[in-house]
Amino acid sequence: MRTSDDLAGLLRALRRRHARHQGDGELTYRELAARTGWSHTAIAEYLTGKTLPPTDRLDALVRLLGATPAEQGALATARDRIEESRRRAPRTPDRLVPRQLPADVASLAGRDDELALLDKLVAAPTAVVVAAISGTAGVGKTALAVHWAHRVAHQFDDGQLYVNLRGFDPRGQALSAAKVLHGFLDALGVPAARVPADLDAQAALYRSALAGKRVLIVLDNARDAEQVRPLLPGTSTTVVLVTSRNQLTSLVSLDCAHPIPLGLLSRDAASRLLTNRLGAERVAAEPEAAEAIIAACARLPLALSIAAARVQQSGFPLGTLATELGTAGRRFGVLDAGDAVGEVRAVFSWSYTALAPPAAGLFRLLGLHPGPDITVAAAASLAGLPAEGTHRSLTELTRANLLAEYRPGRFTAHDLLRAYAAELSDGTxxxxxxxxxxxxxxxxxxxxxxxxxALLRPHSDPVDHLMTPPAAGVHPERPTTHAEAMAWLTAEHPVLLAALRQAAGAGFDAHTWRLGRALDTFLDRQGHWHDRVETCKAALLAAERLGDPVAQAVAHRFLAGAHTAVNRYAAALGHLERALDLYLRAGDAEGEARTHQNLASLWDRQGEPRKALEHSKRTLVLAEAAGHRRAQADALNAVGWCHAQLGEHPAALAYCEQALALLQQLDDRAGEAATWDSLGFAHHHLGQYGRAVECYERTLELTRDLGDLWGEADTLSRLGDTRHALGDPTSGRADWQRALDIFTALNHPDAAAVRAKLQLP
Known part of the structure; x- marks a missing residue:
């Protein structure tokens, strides 16, 4: 033992042995400093050989690390010899320890969870630790890796190796493993003459050079697992940090790498990033502009950093930048720092150009899709290709982090990537x-x-009007049950609204009308009334542009229903009068009957049962004349309901029982639910409370099966009244509370009446 490096090596060996005996991780510099009372820096210098510890400190340190008395004496003697040799001979330079990490980032926002996970991985390693950080271009993979590496560098006494593998570098090919190995071996002090020509032999020498050493290795910007695999060491004393735009699935599955997917910043983290760069006072002065910048940058760290730099350099208000970012066609021009690695568009392009042609073509087409997400089936129709090949392309895009499969079978991309895909499609x-x-x-x-x-309400108006066969290459999905239909509509709800808006804006009027009409039942039952108003308005405007009176009449009637649901009665009446006029001109008796039924519902909601009864009776006459049994059943229930509202309960029961028999023959569960509710109301007011409860409970079974939230809450409110009348106020209040919870969740004005029953403020 001749040098302080040699002594430091023995101290580290003692530290490792002590950890094994204790069954715990190695004592960190901080822990040793806390136990000895010395500085963290002094501990680091003793254990890396930079400083020869004084005799008393060496004795204290080796005792702390569990050295035997004989070992303590031998180490003290060795220490004195090293000091004596230093006095007698000129000091020779110590071995150069590689410290290759790039400069740390000034601040890192929103990555606490990932940093904690990395800390946990290296706390007590039993094998070589490989962490694979993956994410889309510009998400901050390198920043996270370098920041964490600097944070833990003191734990790796034998050095830190770093290389940019140039996996997605526009200036040339990715670095070969052989070239990287040459550089690493040189940094580890292996003479060039000893480096073999064969790649496998180079990798073996590399592993030998690292054996037993505490080294941190950062492999930045990897293209794939094949590029990384020869660079993996074979000793548990090393840690490897890999970053890539690809998910490196092979490295995870075959080499036991720990995946660390990196997503977009949260809104709060994005705000902290801006604040760190621009100062709290400046961001607080223009909060709305700051929010607009965050949204335009899609919470992507690279984009936010470039935007902040633009503000810093120009000195302009945040509002000016927000306006530029919001201007059509200007966003990517603004997010350009002047070189390839600082231009968002260019950074995205490196991932795009690495795609196979089918995946590249699908990526461009996804720029046409309105979002926010897409399934395999919808993507296959978009591309006009079979689902199997489309799924392969979606998988490739996901592995390249140009898409994210955030739920099984549902793929999405952030707004900047969507804008980039749209720009590519527009130009290609x-x-x-x-x-x-x-x-x-x-x-x-x-x-x-x-x-x-059709599965939600099989007896509703046919929507075949304006329907044409799907285009070649389209494979619509085929739900077969009510539950499947509800599940599909619920999952696709935001997509369908976005598709309808896009159709309306791009002149696809027939699609706009058909989609708006087909969504009506779902939106009504789920309480999406404002969405319902929007879709019905779009359908009406589309019908007017088409000049189609039948489509206009239907749209007026459905828009009236949407207005009625949110208590906009005057608007609803105007649309129903217009619909009735169109049906009369067309000689459409069935449409006229349905409009009278809508008018009956409108007047009933306004507390005008006699006017409602007139329209209900007119509906019944027209339905009977047309032989339309379903409309006839609805009309019978409506007439019975109106009689009940007028206090004519025996007549109400007679009409509603006729309606129920006919609806059960037709297997119309929606109509049946409404009729059981009418029967419950009539029985309640005849003092037949037990029978009323039975009717209401049957209504609840049906409305819940149908997913009719408003209908469920409306019936619960009346059921609570009946339970109170039966002398069961506890159950009655429970029903009212459930009704209030639903009305409140739906933000419906009927909540006020239920709140009054509960005597709540």
Whole structure:
């Protein structure tokens, strides 16, 4: 033992042995400093050989690390010899320890969970630790890796190796493993003459050079697992940190790498990043502009950093930058720091150009899709290709982190990537091809919604008007049960609204009308009334542009229903009068009957049962004349309900029982639910409370099966009244509370009446 490096090596060996004996991790510099009372820096210098410890400190340290008395004496003697040799001979330079980490980032926002996970991985390793940080371009993979590496560098006494593998570098090919190994071996002090030519032999020498050493290795910007695998050491004393735009699935599955997916910043973290760069006072002065910048940058760290730099350099208000970012076609120009690695568009392009042609083509087409997410089936229709091949392309895009499969079978991309895909499609794909792709995905959603709607209310108005066969390459989904239909519509709800808006804005009027009409039942039952108003308005405008009186009449009637649901009665009446006029001109007796039924419902909601009864009776006459049994059953229930509202309960029961018999023959569960509710109301007011409870409970079974939230709450409110009348106020209050919870969740004004029953403020 001749040098302080040699002594430091023995101290580290003692520390490792002590950890094994204790069955715990090695004592960190901080822990040793706390136990000895010395500085953290002094501990680091003793254990890395930079400083020869004084005799008393060496004795204290080796005792702390569990040395035997004989070992203590030998180490003290060795220490004195090293000091004596230093006095007698000129000091030779110590071995150069590689410290290759790039400069740390000034501040890192929103990555506490990932940092904690990395800390946990290296706390007590039993094998070589490999952590694979993956994420989309610009999400901050390198920043996280370098920041954590600096944070733990003191734990790796034998050095830190770093290389940019250039896996997605626009300036040339990715670095070969052989070239990286040459550089690492040189940094580890292996003479060039000893480095063999064969890659496997180089990797073996590399592993030998690292054996038993505490070294941190950062492999940044890897293209794939094949590029990384020869660079993995074989000793548990090393830790490897890999970053890549790809998910490196092979490295995770075959080499036991720990995946650390990196997503977009949270809104709060994005705000902290801006604040760190611009100062709290500046951000607080323009909070709305700051929020707009965060949204335009899609919470992507690279984009936010470039935006902050633009503000810092220009000195302009945040509002100016927010306006530029919000201007169509300007966003990517603003997010350009002047070189390839500082331009968002260019950074995205490196991932795009690495794609296989089918995946690249699908990525461009996804820029036409309105979002916020897409399934395999919808993507296959968008591309006009079979589902199996489309799924392969979606998987490739996900592995490249150009998409994220955030729920099984549902794929999404952040707004900047969507904008980039749209820009690519606009510049690459011919306009006829783009319009054909738009037609395909609109056909997909329209036809699938049509199928789902027919399952929700099989006896509702037919929606075959303006329906045409789907375009070639479209494969609509086929839900077969009510539950499947509800599940599909619930999952696709935001997508369908976005698709309808896009169809309306792009001149796909027939699709707009069909989609708006087919969504009506679902939106009504689930309480999405404001969405319902929006979709019905869009459908009406589309019908007017088409000049189609039948479509206009239907849209007026459904828009009236949407207005009625949110208590906009005057608007509803105007639309129903317009619908009735159109049906009368067309000689459409069935449409006229349905409009009278809607008018009856409108007047009933306004507390005008006699006016409602007139329209209900007119509906019944028209339905009987047309031989329309379903409309006739609805009319019978409506007439009975109106009689009940007028206090004519025996007549109400007679009409409603006729309606119920007919509805049960037709297997119309929605109509049956409404009729059981009417019967419950009539029985209640005849003092037949037990029978009323039975009717209401049957209504609740049906409304819950149908997913009719408002209908469920409305019936619960009346059931609570009946239980109170029966002398069971506890159950009655429970029913009212459940009704209030639903009305409140739906933000419906009927909550006020139930709140009054409960005597709540």
């Amino acid at each position: 794909d011919p306009e006829p091809d783009r319009r054909a792709a738009t037609t395909r995905f609109l056909d997909h959603y329209t036809h699938t919604t049509h199928t789902a709607d």
